[in-house]
Amino acid sequence: MTEQVDVLIVGSGPAGSTYARTIGDAVPTARILMVEVGPRIPGTRGEHTLNMSEEARVAAQLLTQGPEAGVERAKALADIGDGIDPSLEFRQTILPGLFFLDPRPKLEDGEVGLSAASMASGVGGMGIHWGTSSPRPHQSERIPFIPADELDAALDHAEQLLRVTKWDGPGTGLSAKIRLQMAEEFDGPGLTPAGFMPSSLHWENGRPQFSGTGVILGDLESKVSGFELRAETLARRVIVEDGVAVGAVLEDRRTGESYEVRAEHVVVCADGLRTPQVLFASGVRPTALGHYLNEHFQVGAFGYLDDEFDPARFEDEPEHLGYVLVPFSDARPMQGGITAIGNSPYSISLGDPALASKLMACPWYGAKDIQYRDRVEFSETETDFYGMPKMTIHYSRTDTDLVTIQQLKENAARSAARIGTLAEEPALAAGGSSIHYQGTVRMGATNDGLSVCDQYLKVWDVENLYVGGNGVIPTSTASNPTLTTVALAWRAATELATHLPSECSRRLW
Numbered sequence: 001m002t003e004q005v006d007v008l009i010v011g012s013g014p015a016g017s018t019y020a021r022t023i024g025d026a027v028p029t030a031r032i033l034m035v036e037v038g039p040r041i042p043g044t045r046g047e048h049t050l051n052m053s054e055e056a057r058v059a060a061q062l063l064t065q066g067p068e069a070g071v072e073r074a075k076a077l078a079d080i081g082d083g084i085d086p087s088l089e090f091r092q093t094i095l096p097g098l099f100f101l102d103p104r105p106k107l108e109d110g111e112v113g114l115s116a117a118s119m120a121s122g123v124g125g126m127g128i129h130w131g132t133s134s135p136r137p138h139q140s141e142r143i144p145f146i147p148a149d150e151l152d153a154a155l156d157h158a159e160q161l162l163r164v165t166k167w168d169g170p171g172t173g174l175s176a177k178i179r180l181q182m183a184e185e186f187d188g189p190g191l192t193p194a195g196f197m198p199s200s201l202h203w204e205n206g207r208p209q210f211s212g213t214g215v216i217l218g219d220l221e222s223k224v225s226g227f228e229l230r231a232e233t234l235a236r237r238v239i240v241e242d243g244v245a246v247g248a249v250l251e252d253r254r255t256g257e258s259y260e261v262r263a264e265h266v267v268v269c270a271d272g273l274r275t276p277q278v279l280f281a282s283g284v285r286p287t288a289l290g291h292y293l294n295e296h297f298q299v300g301a302f303g304y305l306d307d308e309f310d311p312a313r314f315e316d317e318p319e320h321l322g323y324v325l326v327p328f329s330d331a332r333p334m335q336g337g338i339t340a341i342g343n344s345p346y347s348i349s350l351g352d353p354a355l356a357s358k359l360m361a362c363p364w365y366g367a368k369d370i371q372y373r374d375r376v377e378f379s380e381t382e383t384d385f386y387g388m389p390k391m392t393i394h395y396s397r398t399d400t401d402l403v404t405i406q407q408l409k410e411n412a413a414r415s416a417a418r419i420g421t422l423a424e425e426p427a428l429a430a431g432g433s434s435i436h437y438q439g440t441v442r443m444g445a446t447n448d449g450l451s452v453c454d455q456y457l458k459v460w461d462v463e464n465l466y467v468g469g470n471g472v473i474p475t476s477t478a479s480n481p482t483l484t485t486v487a488l489a490w491r492a493a494t495e496l497a498t499h500l501p502s503e504c505s506r507r508l509w
């Protein structure tokens with residue numbers, strides 16, 4: 001007998017988990033099947049790898065690397081394995097837990113590609129590896145066709161789902177001193193003032209607990225008996241009949257067996273690159289699919305704090321990450337982060353171990369000049385490791401982008417110079433390093449061919465088919481996107497749930 005569900009969700013990252021939790025909360029009798037191509041990770045489902053012991057973290061990272069499962073990655077910026085490009089721009093790519101799409105892409109005229117484009121395949125997706133920085137979008141980063149109060153309410157919900165901690169006010173100790181330096185350097189009329197980076201974490205017994213997708217799902221299994229998370233299950237294609245999504249063809253990765261599941265609603269949250277891949281494989285190919293690919297530029301600057309800012313001289317609030325944020329503004333379309341990371345939970349090392357406690361990082365993100373021609377292209381004939389349409393990325397930089405990159409480098413250097421000395425000149429990270437691929441299934445106000453889905457993430461011209469993930473974000477952003485992605489998925493799932501009968505289980509299949 002063919003399996004029947006109310007909602008089939010493809011992908012178990014933050015976006016898919018938000019759909020599952022929100023629909024389950026709204027309609028506890030719903031039958032919700034969430035499929036994930038990667039494996040389960042031992043331990044609590046959806047646990048963030050930063051909460052694990054070193055041994056468990058490395059084991060989890062090795063499991064989620066898809067075709068590169070088991071390949072050891074660099075543990076530190078100074079510790080580069082054989083075969084990995086040793087340049088600083090590549091060292092800034094965050095490798096553990098991920099696998100590359102194609103680190104040596106063939107480039108067409110005028111393209112720069114995204115050589116560091118990466119993905120994770122495992123329960124929780126990238127949402128068990130992420131850095132948890134959760135800034136709100138500002139000014140033109142916000143989606144203009146969602147009423148401001150509705151977007152704010154969705155962001156409020158997203159902060160609850162992700163257990164975001166915010167640090168308002170001037171801060172204390174070293175954090176306050178660094179924030180003041182950045183405010184003096186970067187605040188001005190029309191500019192969003194410097195503050196602290198909100199983070200998806202909370203504190204337990206004096207230790208930060210980073211939010212993985214387990215935090216989003218909560219105790220869904222015990223409240224919604226019809227919820228199932230099925231790992232090692234590939235969604236090969238969505239079945240669309242007469243313009244209506246009615247289910248999907250799934251493949252058990254352990255046996256290779258293919259089977260059909262029928263669903264009232266299908267939601268694809270398979271990351272910024274693979275969500276359009278699933279749609280393409282399903283024959284859902286609106287003009288904008290895969291286009292307007294937007295990965296913001298990332299410039300990293302590492303160095304050492306001056307004696308005046310030596311963490312040893314300060315007593316900061318113990319429950320403070322001290323990550324100073326220079327937010328995005330239209331007049332300066334970039335976001336700066338400045339942090340003393342030597343003693344922070346983000347353990348990386350660079351150069352002289354004796355200076356480790358004075359290590360500082362100043363990562364800056366710059367907004368991309370979005371172009372139709374920047375895209376992920378899918379092959380009709382060739383396939384990837386999973387047997388899905390092979391992806392090729394086309395990515396270029398406009399003159400505006402070149403100016404942005406230059407300003408990013410200058411601002412990164414300015415922020416570092418306020419508090420210390422750079423170890424190396426600020427460098428542009430290899431394309432794809434931000435792991436924030438947006439725009440590929442972008443939302444739009446109207447069905448005018450420039451977007452893939454509406455403001456509730458329903459795919460235009462296909463009934464009962466929804467998408468989610470960073471790919472839906474249509475604006476040119478510098479801020480880290482996951483909070484916005486969760487907000488948009490919460491809003492879409494809330495709308496989707498209104499189409500389900502309140503007592504799903506009473507229906508006869």
Ligand SMILES: Cc1cc2nc3c(=O)[nH]c(=O)nc-3n(C[C@H](O)[C@H](O)[C@H](O)COP(=O)(O)OP(=O)(O)OC[C@H]3O[C@@H](n4cnc5c(N)ncnc54)[C@H](O)[C@@H]3O)c2cc1C
Pocket residue numbers: 010011012013014015016035036037038094098120121122123124125126127129130131132133134233234235236269270271272274275278435436468469470480481482483485
């Ligand atoms: C090291 C690191 C640091 C990061 N730091 C930050 C940060 O500080 N702030 C921030 O905002 N963002 C950060 N990110 C990005 C953040 O993790 C992503 O924005 C977020 O995980 C996207 O959620 P998602 O659900 O759309 O996709 P994902 O988390 O990638 O999940 C998608 C899932 O879909 C699965 N899938 C794909 N295709 C199929 C298929 N055909 N069938 C079944 N399953 C499929 C994948 O295996 C994957 O598990 C970081 C990411 C990494 C890796």
